[in-house]
Amino acid sequence: MTTNGTNGAALIAVDGLTKRYGDVVALNGVSFQITDGITGILGENGAGKSTAIKILLGLLQPTSGSAMILGQNASESVAARARVGYMPEHDCLPTQPSAAEFLTHMAEVSGLPPSSARTRAADTLRHVGLFEERYRAIGGYSTGMKQRVKLGQALVHDPAFVFLDEPTAGLDPAGREDMLSLIRKTHREFGISVLFSSHLMVDIERTCDRIIVLQGGRLVQSGEVRQFTKEMETVFIEVDDNRDALVAALARRGVQVAVEHTGLTIEGPDESVYDHVRDALVEAEAPLRRMAPRRRALTELFAS
Amino acid sequence: MTSTGTVFDIGYQRYTEAREGRRRSRRAIFKDGVRIALGLGRGGRAKILPWFFIVVLSVLGLGFALVAGAANRLGGPGTAEKVHLPSHSDYYGIASIILFVFGAVMAPELLCRDKRDGTINLYFVRPVTGGDYVMARWAAIFAVMTVAAWLPQLLLFLGLSAGDPMPIVYLQQHWIDVPRFLLAGAAMALYVSTLSMLAASFTSRRAYASVFLVGLFVITTPFTVGLAQQIGGKAGQWISMFNLTNIPVHVNDVIFGDVSQITEQAPARKLGSAILVSWYFAWTLVPGAVLWWRYRRLG
Numbered sequence: 370m371t372t373n374g375t376n377g378a379a380l381i382a383v384d385g386l387t388k389r390y391g392d393v394v395a396l397n398g399v400s401f402q403i404t405d406g407i408t409g410i411l412g413e414n415g416a417g418k419s420t421a422i423k424i425l426l427g428l429l430q431p432t433s434g435s436a437m438i439l440g441q442n443a444s445e446s447v448a449a450r451a452r453v454g455y456m457p458e459h460d461c462l463p464t465q466p467s468a469a470e471f472l473t474h475m476a477e478v479s480g481l482p483p484s485s486a487r488t489r490a491a492d493t494l495r496h497v498g499l500f501e502e503r504y505r506a507i508g509g510y511s512t513g514m515k516q517r518v519k520l521g522q523a524l525v526h527d528p529a530f531v532f533l534d535e536p537t538a539g540l541d542p543a544g545r546e547d548m549l550s551l552i553r554k555t556h557r558e559f560g561i562s563v564l565f566s567s568h569l570m571v572d573i574e575r576t577c578d579r580i581i582v583l584q585g586g587r588l589v590q591s592g593e594v595r596q597f598t599k600e601m602e603t604v605f606i607e608v609d610d611n612r613d614a615l616v617a618a619l620a621r622r623g624v625q626v627a628v629e630h631t632g633l634t635i636e637g638p639d640e641s642v643y644d645h646v647r648d649a650l651v652e653a654e655a656p657l658r659r660m661a662p663r664r665r666a667l668t669e670l671f672a673s
Numbered sequence: 674m675t676s677t678g679t680v681f682d683i684g685y686q687r688y689t690e691a692r693e694g695r696r697r698s699r700r701a702i703f704k705d706g707v708r709i710a711l712g713l714g715r716g717g718r719a720k721i722l723p724w725f726f727i728v729v730l731s732v733l734g735l736g737f738a739l740v741a742g743a744a745n746r747l748g749g750p751g752t753a754e755k756v757h758l759p760s761h762s763d764y765y766g767i768a769s770i771i772l773f774v775f776g777a778v779m780a781p782e783l784l785c786r787d788k789r790d791g792t793i794n795l796y797f798v799r800p801v802t803g804g805d806y807v808m809a810r811w812a813a814i815f816a817v818m819t820v821a822a823w824l825p826q827l828l829l830f831l832g833l834s835a836g837d838p839m840p841i842v843y844l845q846q847h848w849i850d851v852p853r854f855l856l857a858g859a860a861m862a863l864y865v866s867t868l869s870m871l872a873a874s875f876t877s878r879r880a881y882a883s884v885f886l887v888g889l890f891v892i893t894t895p896f897t898v899g900l901a902q903q904i905g906g907k908a909g910q911w912i913s914m915f916n917l918t919n920i921p922v923h924v925n926d927v928i929f930g931d932v933s934q935i936t937e938q939a940p941a942r943k944l945g946s947a948i949l950v951s952w953y954f955a956w957t958l959v960p961g962a963v964l965w966w967r968y969r970r971l972g
Contacts (some may be wrong), residue, residue, distance in 0.1 A: 426798045451692055455798040461791040465715045477701030479799045480692040496685035506716070513851050527688035534936060559685060644921060 379404055379437075380530050380562055381425060382671045386434035388586075395420040397586040398434070403564060407556050409573030409594070410566040412583035418566040419458060421583070422532050425564075426455055439529060441447050451480050454523035454531035454561075456537055461519065464508030468499055468518050471507060472525045477537030486525075493525045497551060513544040520551060524561065531555070533565045537572055549576050604642065607632035611655040618649035632659070698801045699809045706813025710779050710788075727821050733768055734825025735832060742836020750838050759934065760833070761850045764826055765861050766922045770890070772865050773918060776818060777886035780869030781879035783810045788877035795972060807874070808854040811961075815866040822858035826971035830854070857925040864921040864957050871960040873965030874967050879927050893917045901940050913941035914949075923949040 381403040388396040396417045412418050423429040427444035435442070441449040463471060470491055476486035486549045493505045499519040502510070508520060516536065523531050533552065537545040553576055555561050565574055573580055574594060591598075606614055616633065618639040619626050622645040627634045635642055650657055679714040707713075714719035741753035741760065753760070758765060787793040796806050830850060837843035873882040874887070874890075894916055913919070922936050927946045936942055941949065 392736060428794060428797060447695065450798055451800045453695065454799065455795070457791065457794055459791050461795055463786060463790050463792050465719060467714075469788055470714055474705050475700060475795065475799070477704075478698045478801060480694045480697045481688070482691065482693060482697065485688070485690055492685050524685070526692075526799075559687060 380439060381564065382435075382437045383421070383425070384422060386421065387418075387432045388424060388429065389432045394586050396431075397581075399583070399586070399588045400434075401581050401588060401591050403562070403579070403581075405560075405562050406578040407552065407565060407576055408579045409564040409577035409580060410564060410581045410583065411568070411570060411573050412566075412570055415585075416568075416583040417586040418583055419534055420586075422455075422534055422564065422566060425524060426453065426532060430536070451526070452529040453662035454526070456519045456523040456531070456533045456536055458535040458566075460515075462507050462515055466581070467504045468494055468507055468510075468521070469503040471518065472521050475522045476525045479648075481526055489525050490521075493521045494526070494656070496555075497521045498547070500562050502555055505607055512539045513541070513547075516540060516544070516548060517551075520548070523590075524555065528561060530562045530564070533563060535566055535568070537567065537569065574609075579610050602636075603660050603663045604635045604646070605629075605632055606635070606646065606657070607658070607659040608650070608655040611653045614653035615649055615655040617643065618653045622649060634663070694920070695800050695802075695805060698799060699805050702801065702806055702809035703813050703816075706783050706810045707817060709782055710814060710817045710874065721819075722778050723775075726771060726778070727824065730768055730771055730775075730821055730825045733771070734764065734827075734829040738829045738832020738836060741833055745837055750842075753833075761826060761829060761854050762925065762929035762931045763933045763935070764820070764829060764854070765925045766859055766933035768822075768825065769861065769918050769922055769935070772818065772822060772861060773890040774887055775821060776814070776865035776869035777872075777883045777890070779817065780814055780866070780873040780874075780886070781882035783814055783900075784870060784873040785877050785879040787884055789879075793971070803968035803971040804965055807870070807964060811866060811870050811964065814870060815862055818862035818866050819859055822862050823855060825856040826858060853928050857928045860924045860928070860953070861921045864953065867919075867957050867961045867964065871964045874964055894919075898939075905940075910940040910944050913939050914944070914952055916941070916946050917956075920953050924953045938946055 379402040381401075383402070384400050386392070386396050386399045399417070399421065410418050410421065419437075420429065424431050424444075425438050427442075427450065428442060439449050439452055466474070472490035472493055473483075473486045476489050477483060481489065491500070491503065494500050499514060499517050499521065502514065506513050507515065510518065516539070520533070520536060523533070535550065537548050538549060548571060552563060552565060556563050565573070565577060574597075577594050579592065580590065580594045580597060581588065606615075612628075612633070615627050616628065619633075620636075624635060624642060624645050627636065635646075646660065649655075702797060709715075709719075710933075711723050737759050741758050744753040744756065744758055745751070748756075765772075769826070778917050787796070793806075797803065830847075833847070834840045834843050868889075869886055872886050873879075878883050897912055897916040901916075903908040917938055918938065919936055919941065922933060923941065926936055926942070927950055949962065
């Protein structure tokens with residue numbers, strides 16, 4: 370993987386960020402740091418995700434607090450924006466030009482010379498899977514193709530950091546999977562760090578290294594996604610008979626079990642749990658119907 | 674013989690070459706603005722209106738040249754001037770309404786679409802300020818309007834030279850018309866571009882901006898003419914100053930040192946060159962400053 374040479378330093382540093390619209394508080398004293406990698410910013414609609422991104426991009430001014438990107442304040446340093454990409458959630462594409470012309474133009478607006486801009490537009494459209502369709506007017510594209518053009522314009526000038534605001538919005542399952550795959554590829558093959566906002570936990574879980582959770586304009590959680598997923602792992606067991614005896618046998622082996630309507634759930638299991646389950650099943654003479662690893666949804670974790 | 678081959682690594686790659694910053698950004702927005710204004714790189718429908726106006730303006734210039742040329746051929750050298758056939762000093766007065774409508778159609782294309790499509794946010798996350806953006810767009814419409822204003826005058830000049838029985842003598846006697854029409858054309862383009870862009874900056878709907886601008890230019894003319902005649906005197910002269918189509922034509926008259934057929938009856942003419950030119954600059958610089966200020970806040 371190519372790295373952008375940040376050596377773990379914070380690419381984004383947000384400190385005490387607050388944004389008020391009259392009486393409405395969109396962000397309330399939010400602080401976090403983002404280093405190299407794919408970071409997910411998760412929250413329900415209105416949680417403050419887009420507001421945070423727009424402040425970082427310099428599109429909005431914060432009421433108080435600071436937001437630094439690549440070591441500079443985006444609203445004050447215009448030059449810093451040359452190394453930043455942004456894929457907005459809302460419609461942002463002109464209908465008349467072709468994707469090739471639009472990306473070439475956007476690369477030039479980012480400061481690339483015309484000849485390089487043309488080459489990079491073609492290369493980027495190949496990367497997002499629109500090379501064959503690049504000379505068609507954008508107005509005739511499907512939703513999925515438009516999302517790819519939006520991603521392409523965010524990447525065409527080779528940013529060090531890219532903000533993706535709800536990149537899977539409006540996509541069908543196959544399109545969503547393709548988009549998530551493109552985002553992973555963008556970081557892992559080209560070293561471009563990503564801040565990826567979504568209200569879909571499964572997208573964040575499958576794509577991101579780290580996660581930031583906003584709720585009602587406040588920071589609820591931040592950390593490694595692996596840590597969260599580890600906390601979410603469970604083993605589900607269903608037996609035909611002797612369920613109570615099995616629970617007692619597991620308890621004697623120090624395994625904590627939650628009894629559900631149809632079976633038993635063991636939380637945060639390690640490798641030794643499977644041996645204990647095998648021995649307990651034999652001891653309790655409980656016929657095993659089903660045993661499978663299962664994961665709690667992130668929502669359950671945050672709710673708890 | 675040995676054969677050699679080259680491996681091309683196609684696809685997305687890191688960019689390590691020069692980044693040219695805001696200067697390149699401004700040039701790119703200017704270039705894009707010119708392409709939008711002329712419908713270049715767009716479908717056929719986008720080309721119809723701009724090229725229609727350019728053709729109409731040019732045909733008007735050619736028409737002047739043909740009529741003057743025919744008069745000079747039939748009546749002898751200088752006949753066109755003697756019978757006061759329209760020439761360079763009259764052109765912008767006669768063509769002004771076409772230039773105003775052209776500006777009213779083109780300016781919203783440059784500003785309103787970006788707002789309506791949401792593309793404007795993509796500019797402001799790049800190394801571009803709101804001021805850079807709007808100045809580049811303004812420069813694009815100004816460039817197109819200037820060329821559209823100069824082209825027919827150039828055709829007229831070439832036509833008059835070629836149509837004169839003694840072309841060399843005509844060029845020697847009338848070369849001064851060239852810098853005059855270049856300056857007057859630029860003044861006309863500056864005025865139309867700035868007012869049109871300011872009106873377009875207030876809405877994201879192209880039709881609203883175009884209708885407002887056409888209404889503004891067309892309605893103020895009969896309204897101010899009627900009112901100025903009714904009131905008369907100094908007050909009438911000042912009311913006549915608010916005839917928006919005449920403001921750049923008065924400057925044209927000052928540049929050519931001649932009164933065009935359009936402003937001949939305008940009471941404002943009596944206020945003097947200094948006031949007319951100052952009034953023109955007030956109507957150009959103030960809208961320009963407001964336009965810049967509105968976009969400066971955005972990016």
